[in-house]
Amino acid sequence: MKNIEKIAFQFPATLVAALRLQANEKTRGKLLAGGTDLMVQWASGVPTPERVTSLWNLPEISAIRVLADHVEIGAGVTHAFLVDCQPLRTHVPALVTAAGTVGAKQIQARGTLGGNVANASPAGDTAPALLVTDGTVVLASQAGEREVSLSQFWTGYRQIAARPDEIIVAFRLPKRGKARERFRKIGTRRAQAISKVMAASRIRVEKGVIVSAAIALGSVAPTPVRLTQVEQFLAGKKLTPALIAEAEKLAQTTVQPIADIRSTAEYRRWASGRLVRDALEHL
């Protein structure tokens, strides 16, 4: 792969060094973590950048912290590491399930959460699971840190709200508390498949009544999306078979998926409703 060999690679040993490189236009490089998306794109002929700044193995962005009401996951944490992290299974289970559906073991060992989010594919597996937490992305630059809500982070097809000098360093995700979470991905096969549709949910029911509902879908729009209309419809209502049927229908009418190589618009619309039903039937 001669085109990749021509890239000038930079391997900062610390986050501070990486931020310094990214602050200056002359030293700024395309950010590369585990390479499971970018290396594939470059191998397939997508033009390569002149410079790359590698974030692989940066210690400051590779930790998981479990705090009182939220978890903080470093952007450099791999999917394999997420899958094996017991506390995350308790507090953000949909994210752990989602990480386990990325590619297969070999890809999970290299792909990172920050990379999956920065790649900003509407089919990014972890995106719906992150969205339902109402969490934030922590961005760092030489000017300091700032937090952006995940719901505002994907601004368009493959676009994110990070400035060129910023690096995603972590995700702050409120714990699920008494809510239940679920993640389902529909693809051609269980491993190595890019999704046709997927759904994550975080729903809290008390005494048969839905107290709060967060539902997100992937692969049905240019960005991962929250189904706010469905969520608002569900909030405060008694969980009954009739309500589930209505929510399924509402989901099918609110999504505007496209047809592409992986699926048709009709199937995606139908499956979106079924996934909402699935989430409500498993509370």
Add this chain to the structure above:
Amino acid sequence: MSNVTRTWKLNGKSVTVRAPAGRRLLDVLRDDLGLTGSKESCGEGECGACTVLVDDEPMVSCLIPVGQLPNGTEILTIEGIARKAAGRVIQQAYIECGAVQCGFCIPGMVVSSYALLQRNPKPSTRAIRDALAGNLCRCTGYAKIIQAVKLAATRLAKRTR
């Protein structure tokens, strides 16, 4: 272009390579070091034919720029696994179960099988399927490969008892 010099523990031995930082680990293994056991099939991380162990984790060597592997990284390829007792048990099980047809996917299959059995000596069928899900085979239909991993697990359990 930026060249890097890296010293790794490759198949138990210290090896120093000098290559463009973006050169794929697969090319360094096959073309620079002559370790042609790792195969290239898809070149985009889908098929697993180029799977190697990097610090004990199975990874596809076609997606790793060598610059990202720091000094001291431990790499185990099919050539290294072939010299290990457990590797030979897995190889024999694959032969006896008829798990090999054209054979092109087999080095990657064996590396993933080895990684699984190191971590989980008594894997369920589900665990075997999960561990091998990133290794595609166009010939066998997988059933005999899964049988082979089970047979290898049984034999390895007896040896360690």
